[in-house]
Amino acid sequence: MSPEQIVEATLFASQTPLTPREIARADESLDVGVVRTALDGLRERYEGDGRAFQVYQLGDGYQILTRPEFAPYLERFDSVPRPPSLSRAALETLAIIAYRQPLGRIELEEIRGVASASVLRTLQDWELIAVVGRGEGLGRPLLYGTTKHFLDHFALQSLSDLPRAQDLPISLARTTAEEVTESDIGSLVRSPETSEATGSMSGEEVETESR
């Protein structure tokens, strides 16, 4: 049995993403490095053979999924209910939590300008966010963060896959602001150092926090 075959067997049998470490448990001949090499080999092979599926990375795990162009065929079957696509309010809330975590409900509502208790509950039910701690201050408010499943839901490898603001089209902020001083803008967003540090935050850390 080649390592590639063993890795293929584990991925084939699994319904959820597996991390290289989890895959390596399959045999003493495997370690994380060998698994990664095997994963690359599999991907190349599936690509070359024109397979209808491919190995995709979701969070820090890997899973065999069908290629997107086959979605129209699969949608003709009765499929196991997939989570509904999220509402705008839910996406907005997730966006804020993803960038500002850990974050409490009050801070979230200040940014959104609307009450958010029910959307927080829904996102928790879908395991897209989780309580990751308690804040200082009155009542020790619950703090929320994104989960590993959040990465899976959006097919992200890590939080650093999320766009930086400078990559986003911002239709309103095109004018050079004389009236809003630089310090105003600085307080709007976090300092570059922080963003640098967290740019590399991996899905694994996120998961640990959410446990």
Added chain:
Amino acid sequence: MEGLSTAVPNRLSSQQSEDTFLVELDRFSGPLELLLHLIRSQDIDIFDIPISQITRQFQAVIESGIEDLELDRAGEFLELAATLIRIKAQLLLPRPDDVQWDEDPRAELVRRLLEYELFQEVAGVLGGAEAERRRHFGKGYLALRQQPEEVRGKLTTTLAELIEVAGAIPEPDPVTTHVAPTRVVTVEEKMSAIRTHLNQTDRLLFSRLFGSWRDREHVVAALLACLELARQQVLRIEQVKRFGFIWLFGDNDRKKSGSGSKTTNKVRPSDASKLTDVHDTETPSELSLAPVDS
């Protein structure tokens, strides 16, 4: 005003007072989104918001729709209206020439709007990522439609039982019509079809989506699919006049307005260049929004 008068057929705009916006309050997830919509649709410079104009429009919109809102949601809109009025008052108050504001009274609001808009953009990106992810299927996702179970075995019944059961069967209705089962068309299928079409062409006539079927089920599925895709901001729906052609446009300029304003069938000026102008403008590099750890 400017935004709408160009966008609404004359017939309508003549009936509207110039400050009235044809927007429905419950379309907006909150007051900030409504405010952003007012600013965007009139091409207003966010760093120089004409507060009294915007306040007037904001009040007009919420007055027209607030009675339909739940109390809590209404309160959220009123709170921002109060903020706007306070800022307006601060700007109106006379002050000696040599006294400067520490900060423009509008600055805090501008900060909130910019921040909110950033997150709306990210939410749009997430929505796109979600749609893409849903096109990948993992194992265990397919279930075949159920077949009736076949039972094999010896027939163990008596003639009397058989007659009894047969007698219990009601007389068939003499004029039963036989309805042939049709394959169920799903909204998902229609959504896939629309995506495929829009990948190949810039715009698509709505009636093309069910043209060959002429079947109510197809029309309904096509409509729901369009609305869902519009909600996901994958496409934009336009109809120039009542009962006119309904066009679907691809997502080329969807980043422009994340507020969902494109889901209305209100007309936009058909030249999209005005929209893309705003979209293409450069982003100030100071605005960085990055994941933050604890």
